[in-house]
Amino acid sequence: MSALGLVGGAVQWVLIAAGAPLLVGLMRQVRAVLEGRAGAGIGQPWRDLRKLLRKESLTPRGTSEVFRVAPLVLVATSLVVAVVAPFVTTASALNPVADLFAVVALLAMGTATLALAGLDTGTAFGGMGASREMTIIALVEPTLLVAIFALSVPVGSTNLAAIVSSVQHDPARVLSPVSLLAAVALSVVIIAETGRLPVDNPSTHLELTMVHEAMILEYSGRDLALIEWASAMRLSVFLGLLANLFLPWGVAGSLTPLALLGGVVALVVKVGLLGAALAAGEVFLAKLRLFRVPELLAGSFLLALLAVGASFFLA
Template sequence: MNALGVIGGVLQFVLVVAGSPFLVGVMRQVRARLEGRAGAGIGQPWRDLRKLLRKESITPRGTSEVFRIAPLVLVATTVVVAIVAPFVTTASAVDSVADLFAVVALLALGTVALALAGLDTGTAFGGMGASREMTIIALVEPTLLVSIFALSVRVGSTNLGAIVTSTLQDPARVISPVSLLAAVALVVVIIAETGRLPVDNPSTHLELTMVHEAMILEYAGRDLGLVEWASAMRLTAFLGLLANLFVPWGIATAATPVALLAGVAAFVIKVVLLGVLLSAGEVFLAKLRLFRVPELLAGSFLLSLLAVTASFFLAQPH
């Protein structure tokens, strides 16, 4: 832990927690404009959260503590990732947690907690959504691990900050076969993990096609607000990882005001740009049938394996 890591952790916490609803608002607004609608404005997600957080939480009869603590677990794990990952600075507030395996485990823990909450309700739709989510996560998490591990092979460390620093020192790696394969695999992972088209439709209200929404149908009030807030933060965190693992320029490497300001600006610009591209792409995509989703995720896992294979071959001395 050093000054750069502590300051960066505070800045990242503020940016992800306060800025993630605005990112969702920007993405919804872009999609609305491309579909010929006016849209509700980029501040609408914040207004929705404010309304939900003021309401009383209602717990369905027969649910256990699993249902009650799942939103807190989802928020807590996401906040830890937001603090330790290299978003604004290359140094981490808690360097041991800024490891590939620790970060992926934290993200998976939040997903599993929400799936268990869906099962805990005992409803048909909750169980259906949880089973679908587990099918997706069984393919997504290995892909996430392997694709980032492909980048760590040439660095000799699974620390995310070390991977970003290595790319800064050798920019040519960005266009290497390893990075390109890993980037495509990671894009598919982000689409699946955050419930975007074509894997899931975040704006659907048809229960038979829901994945994420089916698990949270029984939540209301503050609990629903926390779940929605955590989902926005997870989207921001995933886009931040994608941006800085492959295009890390602008990230702060020193604890000077100018470097930190540049790091904040670079993070915001890159995440918003990726969010705009993601939402614009959704306009031209249709949701895949559920039985076709594993094929897409299996293809991304194959790409991540190819990235690891290429990284070992390219790392061999000539």
């Protein structure tokens, strides 16, 4: 734990917590423009959250504490990852928690808790969405681990801050076969984990095709606001990891106001561009059939394995 890590963690906490809904608004606005619509504006997700926070949360009869605690667990795991991962600075506020396996476990905990909450309602759509989500996560999490592990082999450490610092000192590694294979695999994982097209449609209203939305149909009011906020933060966290693991330029390495400002600006620009590119790609994609999703994720896992093999042979 260092002063740089503590300051960076505090800045990241505020930046991701406040900026995540704006990222969702930016992506919706990009889609609207490309589809010939006016769009509701970048700030609309924050207005939606403010409206939901004013409403009462209703708990379905027969549900347990799992249903009530799930939104808090989802928000808590997202915030912890936002604090410890190297987004603005190369140092972490809690270095042991910034480990690859700890970060992936925290993200998986939030997903699994939400799936349990979907099952806890006892509804057909909640159970269906939970079943689909666990099928996806069973293929996504190994790919996420293996893809980032490929980047850790040359570094000799699974600490995310150490990986980012190493790539900063050796920029040529960005164009290596290991990085390119891992980047493609991680991109597919992010699309699946955050429920974007072609794996899931975040704006769908057709129950039979929903995955994430099917699990939260019974939530309302403040609980729904927490879930939507946490989902936006998870999207920002995944895009931030993708940006800094492969393009770590601008990440602050010293505790000076100019370096911290550069780290904040670099993160906002990189995540914003990745979000806009993802939204633009969704305009030209159709949702895959559910039984075709494992094929896509299996292909990404194969790319991650190739990246690991290349990291040993090309070291």
